[in-house]
Amino acid sequence: MYNFIKKNNNKEIQSYLLGFCFSIILTIVPFLLVIQKTFPSKLNYILVLVCSIIQIIVHFVYFLHLDFSSEMRWNLVTLLFVIIIIFIVVFGSIWIMYNLNHHVMYTVL
Template structure:
């Protein structure tokens, strides 16, 4: 029984450590590119965006332990629902503010 607990702690610790290293690398790459200016601004923006998206997935997999297994299915469904709600709130607010701004300045 203690071997199972020890193995589980080691696997979980390895997961957190690997996630931390990947997050650190995905943070340092854009930082170094911004400081040293190896590429043009457009290419830097693309690399920054790719690193940010990769870091989101690293956090989901290594820190929140989200995967496509049967037991974690409801966690993923909840995450997708939250993303949809956030999308609706943010872009709905922008859309409303744009139309309010349009009606105020154009009698």
């Protein structure tokens, strides 16, 4: 029984360390890209965005332990629901603010 707990604990620690290393790499790479200015700015924006999306996935997999197994299915459904709600709130607010700004009548004093 002790060996099973020890192996399981060791596997979990390895998962956290691997996720931490990926997170550090995915943080340093965009930082260096921006500081060194090796690529044009539009390509830098795209690379930083790609690194941030990959880092979000790394956090979900290695720290939150989300996967596509049947045990985690409800956690993934809940995560998808939260992402949809955040998307609606953020982009709905931007849309409303844009329309308010567009329809405001400016007067010259």
